[in-house]
Amino acid sequence: MKSFLIFTKRNIKLFFHDKGMFLTSLITPMILLVLYATFLGNVYRDNFMNALPNEIDIPSKIFDSLVGGQLVSSILAVSCVTVAFCTNFLMVQDKSNKTIKDILISPKKPYLIAFSYYLGSFVATLLICFAALIISFAYLAIIGWYFTFIDALLLIVDIFLLVLFGTALSSIINLFLNTQGQMSAVGTIVSAGYGFICGAYMPLSSFDSNVKNVFLFLPGTYGTSLVRNHSLNGAVNELTKYNVPESAIITIKDSLDCNLYFFDYHVSIEIMYIVLILSIIVLLAIYVILTCLLKDKIFKSK
Amino acid sequence: MxxxxxxxxxxxxxxxxxxxxxxxxxxxxxxxxxxxxxxxxxxxxxxxxxxxxxxxxxxxxxxxxxxxxxxxxxxxxxxxxxxxxxxxxxxxxxxxxxxxxxxxxxxxxxxxxxxxxxxxxxxxxxxxxxxxxxxxxxxxxxxxxxxxxxxxxxxxxxxxxxxxxxxxxxxxxxxxxxxxxxxxxxxxxxxxxxxxxxxxxxxxxxxxxxxxxxxxxxxxxLKEKYANDYISLYNISEEEVKKVNIPYQKTNNGYRISIENTEIATNLILKYPNLFKDYEISKGNMDDVFLNITGKNLSEM
Known part of the structure; x- marks a missing residue:
């Protein structure tokens, strides 16, 4: 175990040694936050105001918090996966610069080496996403803080699980990559596409029902919904204090994907956690099995 | 062992x-x-x-x-x-x-x-x-x-x-x-x-x-089997080297002739004592072995 941790430490140190990679990973969520707040904030705000009855006077701070919660939840849900693709470069780099030969010349089992890459990438991704979470909390504290302690805690748990999920997904895909170019291409595709298919960039509720049903088969969708729920719960609950009808609150929650409907079945928060945890277990099992079965092909330096 | x-x-x-x-x-x-x-x-x-x-x-x-x-x-x-x-x-x-x-x-x-x-x-x-x-x-x-x-x-x-x-x-x-x-x-x-x-x-x-x-x-x-010995001759003219009647190679400061073994070298010295005033005999090296076996010069690869 100690030797495994020392080798994992090597992987983490190499990631943080590459200042460019670290800063790029960290700065991406921040740039997204600024861009979202600048260009989409007003659109989101108008949507919320239109969804509520005109005769009810609601403080602007609550709208700010709803908009901020939506922005922050989108960024955090996407970052947990896209940052993982950034941090999980070492396995590919070790193959492209042939360092993997020096590692596999040892008697350590390839699946342990693979798991060490996973753990190293997980820790690096978690640190960056927690940094993004702290900045997000600071942003929400400035514009309107309605978090309960439990929601804040559950949001941390959501980030933790989504990072486990994102790292497992990127680890499986990176097993088949051999060059930095391939990795950059995959990173670009994931950065561009994942936000849409998990409902972060645009809520699933705004998609065609067929497309929405397809996306509901993807576990990342439930991770996004968990982050949305715990980012927006406080502000949404605050609305009830101003006598906003239950139907309007449900409409808001539906439109934000806080409520997900698998066909006609309303997916509870507990089920969302179960889906996410099971998907992490399945992805990790696939990763370990692939590593054992294909070790001669996937760990060959090019 | x-x-x-x-x-x-x-x-x-x-x-x-x-x-x-x-x-x-x-x-x-x-x-x-x-x-x-x-x-x-x-x-x-x-x-x-x-x-x-x-x-x-x-x-x-x-x-x-x-x-x-x-x-x-x-x-x-x-x-x-x-x-x-x-x-x-x-x-x-x-x-x-x-x-x-x-x-x-x-x-x-x-x-x-x-x-x-x-x-x-x-x-x-x-x-x-x-x-x-x-x-x-x-x-x-x-x-x-x-x-x-x-x-x-x-x-x-x-x-x-x-x-x-x-x-x-x-x-x-x-x-x-x-x-x-x-x-x-x-x-x-x-x-x-x-x-x-x-x-x-x-x-x-x-x-x-x-x-x-x-x-x-x-x-x-390997050297015995695949590499010849050499005699390097110094302070000698090309006309004199030709008298030995063995193929030779011009070097920077003299001439080099290839011989199968040191016994032949001894015979040459005895036969042409006037030519062998400034000379050295060297054994073939591993470069020669490699060149003779593969026809390729390893140091140039």
């Missing part, structure tokens, strides 16, 4: 290319074994098969009495490999590199520190430990590569062109370390090199060309 590496009828192809064609050889414990060949001859393929990084098509490979197909993990514990180019992490310092590689052999904590101290005695690396590997000179890197290969006290050290590109002083240092390992620790060293004078120090030499073994013997036997 016991054979620590046994290769029998080894074959390996990459598609249509037959990289290794039915080669067999043995390496004895505690010897310096030189494996020579030009780039693409099959040296690295053979080494990769011995290390378990490449699967063979046919044949038998045994290391330290263990079959490679059944005991690869155990074999990896007795093998130390210095690769042709350094494969350590440029971004980490020497200590972190060695610590992470030692961990691959479950050498951690106090055991690692003790081993590092032993390696420091052998390779004098203490002043390099805090420096990044990427910032080291070629010679310093090589010392660290050797330290990495020796971390787990292997019985067999595979050196894939360990001194290529190094200055003469560093080459001398590396060789003094290798000599120490062989003499004091009875380590078996499996060497590939482009420097023929290094191969001439080996106990046994195998020359491989296009995937086939073309010669194998001790350096002395």
């Amino acid at each position: 016991k054979d620590v590496i046994i290769i029998k009828n080894l074959e390996k192809s990459f598609g249509e290319v037959k990289a290794i064609q039915d080669i067999s050889f043995n390496v004895k414990a505690g010897e310096l074994f030189a494996f020579l060949g030009i780039n693409g001859a099959g040296k690295s393929t053979t080494i990769n098969i011995i290390c378990g990084q490449l699967k063979k098509d046919n044949g038998h490979v045994e290391v330290n009495g263990m079959n490679i197909e059944e005991n690869l993990d155990s074999i990896k514990k007795v093998l130390g490999v210095v690769f042709q180019s350094s494969l350590l992490d440029d971004g980490l310092n020497v200590y972190d590199n060695l610590e992470s590689r030692a961990a691959l052999y479950d050498i951690t904590g106090r055991d690692f520190k003790n081993r590092l101290s032993e390696l420091n005695d052998l390779l004098h690396i203490e002043n390099l430990l805090k420096r990044k590997v990427g910032k080291l000179s070629g010679g310093e890197r090589r010392r660290i590569d050797i330290a990495r290969a020796l971390l787990h006290k292997p019985k067999i050290l595979i050196l894939d062109e360990p001194t290529t590109g190094l200055d003469p002083k560093t080459r001398k240092l590396i060789w003094s370390v290798i000599d120490d390992l062989i003499k004091k620790q009875n380590m078996t060293v499996f060497l590939t090199t482009h420097y023929m004078e290094e191969a001439s120090n080996a106990n046994f030499v195998v020359i491989i060309d296009s995937g086939k073994i073309v010669a194998s013997a001790t350096p002395l036997e």
